[in-house]
Amino acid sequence: MPVKVEAGAAWIHGTEDNPMVELAERFGIDLQEISARNPWLHPSSCPGFVVYEGNRQLSEEEVKETWEWQDLLLQKLQKLALSGEREGNTLAVAVEYLLREDKELQEIVASSANARERLTLGLHLVETWMGSESHEMQIDAFGEIDLMGDDPGAHCLVPTGMEGFVEHLSAPLKSMIRTNVCVTSINYEGPEGVSIECTDGSILKADRVVVTCSLGFLKSGQLQFLPELPRPKVDAISRSQMGQCMKVMVQFPEAFWPTNASFITQSCDNTGFKTNRIYFPVIFSYYRVKGVPILEGDLIGDKAEEVSKTLSDHEIVHALFLQLQEMFGLEIPEPVGHFITRWDQDKWTRGAYSSVTVDSTYEDPDLLRQSVADRVFFAGEATNYEYQGALQAAYLSGCHAAAEVTAGLSLTI
Numbered sequence: 158m159p160v161k162v163e164a165g166a167a168w169i170h171g172t173e174d175n176p177m178v179e180l181a182e183r184f185g186i187d188l189q190e191i192s193a194r195n196p197w198l199h200p201s202s203c204p205g206f207v208v209y210e211g212n213r214q215l216s217e218e219e220v221k222e223t224w225e226w227q228d229l230l231l232q233k234l235q236k237l238a239l240s241g242e243r244e245g246n247t248l249a250v251a252v253e254y255l256l257r258e259d260k261e262l263q264e265i266v267a268s269s270a271n272a273r274e275r276l277t278l279g280l281h282l283v284e285t286w287m288g289s290e291s292h293e294m295q296i297d298a299f300g301e302i303d304l305m306g307d308d309p310g311a312h313c314l315v316p317t318g319m320e321g322f323v324e325h326l327s328a329p330l331k332s333m334i335r336t337n338v339c340v341t342s343i344n345y346e347g348p349e350g351v352s353i354e355c356t357d358g359s360i361l362k363a364d365r366v367v368v369t370c371s372l373g374f375l376k377s378g379q380l381q382f383l384p385e386l387p388r389p390k391v392d393a394i395s396r397s398q399m400g401q402c403m404k405v406m407v408q409f410p411e412a413f414w415p416t417n418a419s420f421i422t423q424s425c426d427n428t429g430f431k432t433n434r435i436y437f438p439v440i441f442s443y444y445r446v447k448g449v450p451i452l453e454g455d456l457i458g459d460k461a462e463e464v465s466k467t468l469s470d471h472e473i474v475h476a477l478f479l480q481l482q483e484m485f486g487l488e489i490p491e492p493v494g495h496f497i498t499r500w501d502q503d504k505w506t507r508g509a510y511s512s513v514t515v516d517s518t519y520e521d522p523d524l525l526r527q528s529v530a531d532r533v534f535f536a537g538e539a540t541n542y543e544y545q546g547a548l549q550a551a552y553l554s555g556c557h558a559a560a561e562v563t564a565g566l567s568l569t570i
Contacts, residue, residue, distance in 0.1 A: 160447045161318040162406050164498050165509075166548045169315065170195065171308025176556075177322070177548055181315075184325040188313035189446055191419050195307050197286035197439075198231070200224050200279075205419030205445060208278070209484045210271055215424070219275075223424075226265055226272075227279030231302045233259060238299040247515050248299070249291035252280060274425040281438035282422075288400030288546055289512045290458035298513055306547050314446055319548075342381040343368070345532045364566065365532050367558045372525070372539035373399040373507025386529060393524035396517045397539060399508025400546060401461040401501050405437070405454040405477055408494035412450040413485055418442050421452070423484060435464060435476040452481070461509075465499045473497055510546040511539035526554065531565060534558045 169188055172178050181188055192203035200206050201224040208215040208223060215223070233255050237243055243251050256262050256276075266272050284290050286305065287298075298305070315321065327334060338359070343366060344352040353361040370380060375394050385391065414421060421440040437454035444450055454477045456464055464473060474495045481489060500509040513519070519542060526540035536558035541550035 158406065158408060158451065158494060158496055160443070160449050160451075161316075162443065162451065162453070162496065163319055164404070164496070165500075166319055166551075167314060168548075169313040170306070170547050170549070171304075171310045171312065173308055173310035175308040175310070175549060176552055180322060180325070180552075184321060186321045187316060189316050190311040190313050191446070192312045194310075195286065195304075195312055196420065197282045198302065198305060200227065200282060200420075203419060205417060205442075207415050207418040207421050209421070209423045210274070210425060211423075212484055212486070223275045223278065226276055227282065229265075230255070230262070230276060230279060231283070231299070233262065234296065234299040235302045238296050243296050245515070246296045247292050248280075248283075248294040248296055251296040252291065271424060278422060278424045278438065285439050285455055285457055287512065288402055288457055288510055289398075289514060290460065293398075293458055293512070293514045295513060295515050297519075306544050306550075308549065316447065340380060342383060343533060344383040345530050346384050351532050365534060365562050367534045367536055367555075367562060369536045369555065369558075371399070371506045371508070371537065372397055372511045374505055377504070377507055379504070382529075382533070389524055390527065390529065393518075393521040397521050397525065398512055398514045398517060399501075399506075400510050400512030401456075401458055401465075402498070402509035403456040403461040403465055403500070404496075404498045405456070405473055406443075406496045407452050407454070407474055407477055407492045409450040409452070410490050410493050412442075412444045413489045414442060414444075414452070414481075416442075416444050419445055421484070423480065434479065435460075435468075435473065437477055437480055440477075440481075452477070454480075462501045465501050470495060470497050512546060526557070528561060534561055 169175065169177050169181070172188070178188070180186075191205070194202035196203035196206070201221065206220060208220050230252070234248070234251060237251055237255065243254060246254070256266065265276065280291060287294055339356045340353055341356055342354045344354070350362060350364040351366045353363065353366060355361070372394070374380060376399070419442060421442060422438060435456065437456065439455050441453040441455070443453065474492055474497075478492060500506050522540050522542040522545055526535050528534045536554040538544070538546055538550035538554065541554045544550035544553065
């Protein structure tokens with residue numbers, strides 16, 4: 158890629174009371190606003206949303222109406238979640254229930270030939286934000302719809318790259334950080350703290366240890382704890398799931414799409430049963446942000462994992478290209494470069510980020526965070542329910558773990 162693009166975390170989700178914004182100001186890291194609010198939950202706040210039905214670009218009035226329908230659907234999902242009537246239902250089941258029973262939504266579906274597809278597009282945006290498909294999510298998660306794991310205010314990108322945060326935060330400890338070595342076991346039953354064994358044969362001794370590996374790595378069993386972790390924590394690890402997100406970033410010789418667009422969406426899935434066809438509900442344009450002709454198609458949930466396991470890079474890129482041809486015509490130029498993430502196949506992560514599903518409970522992040530024997534502490538985005546899956550969760554959970562450790566050692570940070 159000719160510019161920095163993020164394989165992992167890319168967004169600052171909300172600028173008000175967000176600790177990452179405070180860090181950006183301290184470190185002199187510039188942010189670039191994309192949307193005044195969350196563009197997936199509140200797309201009307203993002204002026205750069207372009208919506209297509211096949212190769213027809215929807216009018217501004219149609220787009221406005223589509224986002225009004227999404228707002229209405231979210232409001233009805235919130236009411237349903239707070240009522241407890243459909244507790245334990247998946248989001249998909251809850252949506253079908255509303256479309257079947259709610260007269261206002263029925264009138265919307267009957268109002269135009271493409272109304273159902275446009276409602277479904279709004280649902281796809283929610284799925285993209287949550288990192289799970291609707292059949293994996295609980296309706297209970299929609300008791301709050303204004304903020305769902307983000308802070309108020311603008312959603313921004315970091316033009317110079319997220320590594321700037323890591324470089325500044327790690328600077329005081331750089332000489333102590335060991336790389337290219339994996340921890341294989343943590344023994345916390347001895348009389349003098351913890352013993353940490355590594356793949357290079359080294360054994361580190363410490364009073365306490367903070368475990369910050371991904372939930373996916375914990376679930377894989379590659380990290381052994383001696384003795385075994387308490388049963389409630391083991392069960393929480395087992396129930397909790399990693400969400401999947403595949404970024405398909407494709408570079409073109411020139412921009413053939415509206416250059417003022419931040420997001421390009423297609424309101425219906427035209428892939429049918431065609432071989433190796435993939436529907437990308439949401440496509441992000443880097444042209445407006447970085448001035449380069451790069452598009453990023455995002456896949457989430459089971460679809461991302463299925464595509465990652467079954468299709469080659471060439472097949473995935475070609476599928477995105479075919480969808481773009483449907484929208485912009487057969488004469489568009491061929492791609493000249495690409496970068497694709499496959500977080501499900503990364504042995505250190507086994508997924509993109511954690512996600513609340515029908516199998517997990519809202520107490521699970523707290524169970525994952527709880528320390529063991531006052532020696533083993535846990536941090537990471539999966540341990541923070543309020544911002545689970547977001548950058549704030551990773552940072553704040555680390556601060557919390559550090560405070561716990563230093564409090565026990567009568568130290569301050």
